[in-house]
Amino acid sequence: MKGILVALALTMTGMFAHANDVNNDEMVAKGKLSWTCGLKFTGSSYGVKVVLGHFTTEATGTLGCVDLEGNHWSRRVQISMGSHFIGPVVGLGYFKFAGLSSEISLFNCSPEVLFGSYVVAHGQGAIIGGAGTFAAVRVKPPEIAVNIGLKLVKGLGAQVGIEHLRITPL
Secondary structure (H helix, E strand, C coil), X not given: CHHHHHHHHHHHHHCCCCCCCCCCCHHHHCCCCEEEEEEEEEEEEEEEEEEEEEEEEEXXXXXXXXXXXXXXXXXXXXXXXXXXXXXXXEEEEEEEEEEEEEEEEECCCCHHHHCEEEEEEEEEEEEEXXXXXXXXXXXXXXXXXXXXEEEEEEEEEEEXXXXXXXXXXX
16 A cells, blocks of 8 residues: 555656756766656547547647656657557547646656557546546556546547557657
């Protein structure tokens, strides 16, 4: 139980990591083993899918990280979410959204290893206004990353499922 509370506390501190557009000296980012990160993003989701079909999510934002020594790192990123034509997703609608997520990364020497693919469970819904949430996991031994986020949604529809999340630098 104590380990879960420590992991949760580190994850929540990532929401408050400063997400600015300053690229810090790369030497500062090398050799650290634990990072907490915050991600601010805006984007849109749209589509029709009931196991078959397409539902796409695209967003841009800023990923800002801080290590246990207080060193900061930041990058602009693109976020995409989707699955194959056949997949465990049910969704119908069009949404615009803005959100925040917190990410904890263990056993990574640089936050740049956070770029790549994750498995994500998510849900969102709106009738004019609404909300959404997601939890993404990436395990690439020995690295582990967990991303938990909330978003405010405007639009009409609902979506829930398990998909792939991809974070790429801009």
